[in-house]
Amino acid sequence: MQHTAGTAEPIGLSIERLIEAPVALVFKLWTAPEHLARWLGPKDFTAHAVRMDFRPGGAWSAVIRSPDGDDYPMGGVYREITENRRLVFTFRWTAEDGPDTLVTVTFKDLAGKTRLTFAQTPFDTIQSRDSHAEGWGECLDRLVACILQERSGGEER
Numbered sequence: 001m002q003h004t005a006g007t008a009e010p011i012g013l014s015i016e017r018l019i020e021a022p023v024a025l026v027f028k029l030w031t032a033p034e035h036l037a038r039w040l041g042p043k044d045f046t047a048h049a050v051r052m053d054f055r056p057g058g059a060w061s062a063v064i065r066s067p068d069g070d071d072y073p074m075g076g077v078y079r080e081i082t083e084n085r086r087l088v089f090t091f092r093w094t095a096e097d098g099p100d101t102l103v104t105v106t107f108k109d110l111a112g113k114t115r116l117t118f119a120q121t122p123f124d125t126i127q128s129r130d131s132h133a134e135g136w137g138e139c140l141d142r143l144v145a146c147i148l149q150e151r152s153g154g155e156e157r
Helices: 023-028 033-039 126-152
Strands: 011-019 046-052 059-065 071-082 086-093 101-110 113-123
Touching: 011 126, 023 101, 023 113, 023 126, 033 046, 033 126, 113 126
Parallel strands: none
Antiparallel strands: 011 113, 046 059, 059 071, 071 086, 086 101, 101 113
């Protein structure tokens, strides 16, 4: 089979989680800076300087800080927001010259639980995709922990 330029499948990332919480609660934690700051970033990272203009065409930005004190600024633009169903936004590390990627997050109600599907594409390399898979996987673990706190009425971070 002959391949021509531009026909290769883009390198993408897909993560799916079944979360024991209603869609409205899971979606809410993506919608405001105070919520995003609680779970954005891999394990042991903290998020700060979280800014969100949560509307199609609105910009978002955040900085995550490693346990060693290194800051990693990121940001993008919301492309689509369908309440309790779908978010589409661009993502890039703002301190680097890398390309924007497109993130699509879908929320599906399954009898009071939520199937969250996270997709991000395109990546320049498999290594970049795998690094993002690990980071976003840990973010989603932290999101689930926040949901458990919300459901138990806890306000701790």
